[in-house]
Amino acid sequence: MTAADERLVSADVHAEGVEPDGASAALATALRDLASYDAAAFAGDVGLWEAGPGTDTDTEVDELFLVLSGAGTVTFDDGSTITLRPGVLVRLHAGDRTTWTITERLRKLYVG
Template sequence: MPAGAGLPAGVPLQPDGLVLEHEPVTGSAVASGTPATGLCELGRFGGLELGVWEMTEGGMYDTEAEEVFLVLSGSATVEFLDEDGTVTSVHDLVPHTLMRFAAGTPTRWTVTSPLRKVYLALPA
């Protein structure tokens, strides 16, 4: 399924078989290594965006959207940061981890095995 093709009704999709085009993380968003991310929006439901997101090994800083996600594969650590960059909490992400982000939350991701998640988010 090409990126942005949407999720057809009544047709099963195996998210681990979905090929995503990756773009390198650049500039001040890079925390370590040479991470890249890929995204495929599958559709919108009740005003929420449904999609699959993936990150390769490495580290990056991000500011999160209002989102709930389920890790499908890979492993990572996500650190929640306060305004000055101090770590407030650390969470390991592995397959079957379910997590929610509040909009505007600053984070640092460290991916040790390519991480893939399916998410529902309020559009930015």
């Protein structure tokens, strides 16, 4: 195994399969963990998540995600909204209370 082989997490995140996770029946969510880390500098997971279409609420964990495909919005308790579309990078904070409205099945790459 080469150093590059050890560092490659996914050759094509768009083609990676995901499995239903049952976290939200309203959005038919699915995910795939791509990597897990437990190091002094970083402890967390990297994975893919899909959902929708539909609407559901959640209480978030610390997460950074990049929308790969799909469309919708995430609305926070303070009324602010982020429009989700491919290329949008979002930082969620632990405890954020959100409403997800997915109009086109959404796929995101997350680090959390």
